[in-house]
Amino acid sequence: MVEVELRAKATPATQKLIEKHAKKISAFTEEDVYFKCASDVERKLVIRIRKNPNGTFLTFKGASVVKDDIAWQEWETSAKDVDKLALLLLASGYVQVVRICKHRAKYRHQDIEVNFDIIDDLGTFVEAEVISDDVHAAQQKIKAFFSLIGISDENLVKKGYVKLMLKE
Numbered sequence: 001m002v003e004v005e006l007r008a009k010a011t012p013a014t015q016k017l018i019e020k021h022a023k024k025i026s027a028f029t030e031e032d033v034y035f036k037c038a039s040d041v042e043r044k045l046v047i048r049i050r051k052n053p054n055g056t057f058l059t060f061k062g063a064s065v066v067k068d069d070i071a072w073q074e075w076e077t078s079a080k081d082v083d084k085l086a087l088l089l090l091a092s093g094y095v096q097v098v099r100i101c102k103h104r105a106k107y108r109h110q111d112i113e114v115n116f117d118i119i120d121d122l123g124t125f126v127e128a129e130v131i132s133d134d135v136h137a138a139q140q141k142i143k144a145f146f147s148l149i150g151i152s153d154e155n156l157v158k159k160g161y162v163k164l165m166l167k168e
Contacts, residue, residue: 004132006128029103033049033098035089038094046060100161102117128146
């Protein structure tokens with residue numbers, strides 16, 4: 001199973017359309033700090049420490065399984081002491097890549113998680129994800145939802161938030 005995500009730039013009108021077609025689950029602020037091994041030039045494995053109202057989590061993300069930055073294998077576990085965890089990573093040869101602060105409204109449309117994100121220093125986005133073994137089918141499902149909210153293929157952003165923040 002992989003996490004398949006598509007995203008696009010968004011406006012307040014986008015959020016109104018999301019609310020018309022999806023059920024709001026929650027709204028919260030989330031902080032992600034990404035690390036990579038200093039010798040991993042291609043960033044094939046990224047480690048994320050995430051803080052949100054549900055707790056603190058350590059996530060390992062492998063490289064995208066398709067050409068665009070949209071589908072990753074992901075493993076996540078809860079974590080208690082994030083400061084010590086960050087120090088452990090830094091002492092083990094990892095470097096901090098980027099810190100991302102998201103103000104997120106989370107919605108559900110069928111089996112699609114839909115997020116309306118305001119990212120500090122980056123902008124406003126809609127991101128939708130499906131967990132699936134079939135990347136192509138998951139993409140098509142998300143694109144069908146995006147068409148409901150007025151987002152066409154031409155509006156898709158083919159990079160994840162990390163690459164966008166790093167301007168890669």
